[in-house]
Amino acid sequence: xxxxxxxxxxxxxxxxxxxxxxxxxxxxxxxxxxxxxxxxxxxxxxxxxxxxxxxxxxxxxxxxxxxxxxxxxxxxxxxxxxxxxxxxxxxxxxxxxxxxxxxxxxxxxxxxxxxxxxxxxxxxxxxxxxxxxxxxxxxxxxxxxxxxxxxxxxxxxxxxxxxxxxxxxxxxxxxxxxxxxxxx
Numbered sequence: 178x179x180x181x182x183x184x185x186x187x188x189x190x191x192x193x194x195x196x197x198x199x200x201x202x203x204x205x206x207x208x209x210x211x212x213x214x215x216x217x218x219x220x221x222x223x224x225x226x227x228x229x230x231x232x233x234x235x236x237x238x239x240x241x242x243x244x245x246x247x248x249x250x251x252x253x254x255x256x257x258x259x260x261x262x263x264x265x266x267x268x269x270x271x272x273x274x275x276x277x278x279x280x281x282x283x284x285x286x287x288x289x290x291x292x293x294x295x296x297x298x299x300x301x302x303x304x305x306x307x308x309x310x311x312x313x314x315x316x317x318x319x320x321x322x323x324x325x326x327x328x329x330x331x332x333x334x335x336x337x338x339x340x341x342x343x344x345x346x347x348x349x350x351x352x353x354x355x356x357x358x359x360x361x
Contacts, residue, residue: 247348248347248348248350250304251347251350251352254304254306254345254352255352255353257297257301261294261297262342264293267290268287268290268291271283271290301345305348306345306346306347306352307347308343308344308345309321309343309345309346309355310343311340311344312337312338312340313336313338315333315336315337316335316337319351321337321344321354321356322355322356323358323359324341324356324357324358325358326358326359326360326361327358327359327360327361329360329361332360334361335359336360337355337357337358338357338358338359338360339357340357340358341357341358344356
């Protein structure tokens with residue numbers, strides 16, 4: 178029986194053939210491992226980039242939303258500035274010597290205009306709209322618009338000497354530059 182088993186069993190392969198097959202399989206497995214590792218690294222890099230892009234987008238949108246909350250009333254504020262200018266001109270145009278008991282209607286009208294102007298300025302302040310009145314300040318092109326230059330005794334060159342129209346800023350953003358005259 179041993180002879181039958183010996184005949185049916187395949188002849189043992191030489192150890193060099195076996196080693197060669199094992200080495201070939203190892204090389205294939207190592208190639209497969211390196212390919213998979215490379216693909217894994219690429220996917221991990223793409224994943225990290227996608228996370229970073231998502232976070233950047235979230236940060237940018239959060240900033241835009243907060244700015245929209247703050248500056249969303251900017252156009253409305255610009256429209257109201259004309260109303261404030263008209264109220265200011267109306268109160269300035271009333272002669273002070275006419276405001277007496279002989280003319281109670283004018284006095285009442287004037288007081289109403291002053292109170293309305295004060296209330297409008299309070300509303301502006303409550304919503305972050307501030308007046309920029311740069312008289313005797315150094316000219317700043319970010320907040321002022323120079324209309325003309327003039328000689329002014331005792332003033333340094335570049336100093337605002339006349340304000341023809343006050344400016345306004347909403348938070349830190351200029352809504353309307355102050356229209357000014359600057360010393361030479």
